[in-house]
Amino acid sequence: MIYTVTLNPSIDYIVEVEDFQINSLNRMKQEAKFPGGKGINVSRVLSRIGSGNKALGFIGGFTGSFIESFLQAENVHMDFTHIAEDTRINIKLKTGKETEINGLGPKITEENYQELLAKIDRLASQDTIVLAGSVPPSFPPNFYETVTKRCAQRGVKVVVDTSGPSLMDVVKHRPFLIKPNHHELGDLFSVEIETVKDAAFYAKKLIEAGARNVIVSMAGEGAVLQTEGKTYTAGVPRGNVVNSVGAGDSVVAGFIGKYTKTNDIIQAFKYGIAAGSATAFSTDLCQKQEIEALLPQVHIQQLEEDIK
Ligand SMILES: Nc1ncnc2c1ncn2[C@@H]1O[C@H](COP(=O)(O)OP(=O)(O)O)[C@@H](O)[C@H]1O
Numbered sequence: 001m002i003y004t005v006t007l008n009p010s011i012d013y014i015v016e017v018e019d020f021q022i023n024s025l026n027r028m029k030q031e032a033k034f035p036g037g038k039g040i041n042v043s044r045v046l047s048r049i050g051s052g053n054k055a056l057g058f059i060g061g062f063t064g065s066f067i068e069s070f071l072q073a074e075n076v077h078m079d080f081t082h083i084a085e086d087t088r089i090n091i092k093l094k095t096g097k098e099t100e101i102n103g104l105g106p107k108i109t110e111e112n113y114q115e116l117l118a119k120i121d122r123l124a125s126q127d128t129i130v131l132a133g134s135v136p137p138s139f140p141p142n143f144y145e146t147v148t149k150r151c152a153q154r155g156v157k158v159v160v161d162t163s164g165p166s167l168m169d170v171v172k173h174r175p176f177l178i179k180p181n182h183h184e185l186g187d188l189f190s191v192e193i194e195t196v197k198d199a200a201f202y203a204k205k206l207i208e209a210g211a212r213n214v215i216v217s218m219a220g221e222g223a224v225l226q227t228e229g230k231t232y233t234a235g236v237p238r239g240n241v242v243n244s245v246g247a248g249d250s251v252v253a254g255f256i257g258k259y260t261k262t263n264d265i266i267q268a269f270k271y272g273i274a275a276g277s278a279t280a281f282s283t284d285l286c287q288k289q290e291i292e293a294l295l296p297q298v299h300i301q302q303l304e305e306d307i308k
């Protein structure tokens, strides 16, 4: 079974304003509310592609109830830990450009923390855990490292999609997959990543530090998969980007859902990239048929200079 963990879920409030003016009253052209948070997005896409999964994490208040009802209606399985404060609301402002304002998130108590850890400690070697998104301010900043270490010791496959320096502490515990985008990867090494070759160079550094597979997504510019021996690149499909929120999460879901079924890393990479683009081209997260329609446009190539 695949478990996703969202420490800091959100309602993603998508607001479209035409001709946005600062310092004056703007009226919305369109609005939509979706459950958000990276692990929850991964769970929603996994459910849509028929991969059994369960969403873990913290949920609370009226915002939390909205998320639970929404997920229930989509038949996403959940085992959330309930907290006292409201789950946050993240604003995604579309004004021709995409501006995001993400909330801080509620307080998580020590008791909440221990309840979640106990659930995670029940996972076993046939399971995969996806740790995705930011760590709430009231939380131990090394949480992902702690969980990766504990899970890896029991043979659980660990997937981590987060940013910041804590990622370097995670990789030494041999996670199965990490998926930074090229900005996040660049920030880790204090460099600008502009080309697929740059991305491959720094992805190899993460492999040398312990990660087993690294996907670097570069939005419309393609993606790199670095394994322990080989480097693959993917060209992304061309299309009209409608809402790229959750595109990276869809890459993770498509990859891990396909890999769990086939054990084929290249097919999984291809499916992940098609899922990312299918989400970028739609208002909400992608549907299975949208992913599969894009598959013929995703071309995977192996780069020649592989590491040993
Ligand atoms: N302009 C685009 N055209 C086609 N696909 C895109 C575009 N932007 C994003 N995607 C898809 O979404 C995936 C993730 O996007 P990216 O912005 O790199 O990650 P994140 O959402 O984590 O920041 C890409 O690998 C690609 O499949």
Ligand SMILES: O=P(O)(O)OC[C@H]1O[C@](O)(COP(=O)(O)O)[C@@H](O)[C@@H]1O
Residues within 6 Å of the ligand: 008, 010, 012, 035, 036, 037, 038, 039, 041, 090, 102, 132, 133, 134, 135, 244, 245, 246, 247, 248, 249, 250
């Ligand atoms: O936990 P963070 O880093 O604040 O991010 C949460 C946000 O990321 C998302 O999961 C989208 O992530 P991506 O666009 O990177 O795939 C939103 O649903 C949510 O609002």
